[in-house]
Amino acid sequence: MLRDIAISATAAIALAGHATAQDVTLPSTIAVTAADVGGTSYNQAIAIGKALQDAYGVSLRVIGTANPQAKVAPVRDGRIPFSIAGSDVFFAFEGVGDYASPDWGPQDLRAVALVGGENCLTYVVAGDAGIETMADFKGKNIPWVVGSSPLQANAEAMLAFAGLTLDDVNLVEMPSYGAAIDAMINGQVDAMTTVSTGGLVEKAVAGPRGVDYIAYPHDDEEGWARMREVNPHFAKRVATMAAGGLDEPLECIGVPYPDVITYSKDHDLVYNFTKALNEQVDVYAAADPSTAGFAPDKQMMEWTVPYHEAAIEVYREAGAWSDELDAHTEALLARADVLAEAWAATEGMRDSETFKEEWMKMRAEALEAAGMPVYFR
Missing domain, CATH: 3.40.190.10 (Periplasmic binding protein-like II)
Incomplete structure (x- = not known):
């Protein structure tokens, strides 16, 4: 058994x-x-x-x-x-x-x-990428971590929140999560799906581009339904912790x-x-x-x-x-x-x-x- x-x-x-x-x-x-x-x-x-x-x-x-x-x-x-x-x-x-x-x-x-926790799962985006919401991801460069179906599914689910698909972005293959964060710092990609706290996110905060965090408003039921069609284990969470700090609590995604x-x-x-x-x-x-x-x-x-x-x-x-x-x-x-x-x-x-x-x-x-x-x- x-x-x-x-x-x-x-x-x-x-x-x-x-x-x-x-x-x-x-x-x-x-x-x-x-x-x-x-x-x-x-x-x-x-x-x-x-x-x-x-x-x-x-x-x-x-x-x-x-x-x-x-x-x-x-x-x-x-x-x-x-x-x-x-x-x-x-x-x-x-x-x-x-x-x-x-x-x-x-x-x-x-x-x-x-x-x-009081952090959350979200997209951390480069401060100079011109991204304020998931709808702004169209045409942007995002990492595709090879061999990581969870990170790939996260990307697909978060794009679905705004009604976007993988065809709406430019996928840049990366060998690991750490390499993807470095690529964002270096300007190769514009964002990375991640937990809002952690040493590598702190590294991005200290980088030349700075960072912002994407919200997934909890009252957007259609967006959440689309996102959960890809990742049914996503829950709603309000984050108060993020590398570099938050100006106000962030409505985003909770997973353990x-x-x-x-x-x-x-x-x-x-x-x-x-x-x-x-x-x-x-x-x-x-x-x-x-x-x-x-x-x-x-x-x-x-x-x-x-x-x-x-x-x-x-x-x-x-x-x-x-x-x-x-x-x-x-x-x-x-x-x-x-x-x-x-x-x-x-x-x-x-x-x-x-x-x-x-x-x-x-x-x-x-x-x-x-x-x-x-x-x-």
Whole structure:
């Protein structure tokens, strides 16, 4: 069953026995994947690592990666127990986009933390690009990050808000998120979809072009409907935090970021890591305010990826879990089972040149038969 989560090889690290008054016991070293060096999740991981080192003597080894699949693959393969990832985990869980391939399919991942916050997902645009709303994107140069279906889908969804398509802009291929930010600073592109906080956005703020942030007015129901046709996991959020500051609160997009995920079925490892994140949140949030959303009462627990049962235990003990969240999780686990059964039926056809199209059709048929929303076709 898809609910049986693969053991991470890193869980084999001998527990160092670093116990504290909080009764947290963790390995002496824990590795995590994160974004590019300087990216939001990388910087957050560094702040978290300092807090865990001081509290428990744990060394958090942070591995920066160039694209979403590079974050997830080592965790899937059992080489690293956790990823501090982004909304790409939604695509991975569903087996769509770049994950609709013979090497991937719907992923048996679970959430440890789905971080809320006072920042948001939006387009950061160069201050001299003449862009004030999404309608102004027509004819502009925007990056197309190769191998990142989430960033590509974000671009497509945000353009749809204004009734635009990819044909209305000039796509400039980029190898990574960090390269796309550099390209905006250097004048090669005019904007980049991103979280409004983080070191690389700060870098753009300090660059020669400056930055502005695009709003997605919450009363534009047609725009939001078009956007959600592409990315159904987008929620409304009012941001008060952004690199360089905001003149006023910004109506924009909320998705959990980062999303700490695991494939591990080592209950003790996941339980203790989750507990450590919760117990030290005030410490690392003082060093990096963007991490405040790791607190149990600020997380987006009703999102589209199920929490790990050990993490749920921690949140229940903290008084942040409810019967309604149990029901939500059961629905997601049932969805995971349907996707897993559909994927198993593709075993003999994964060498097909039309595999992606065939899988997406089988996926849609299975979800429809189970009375579940399809989201992607």
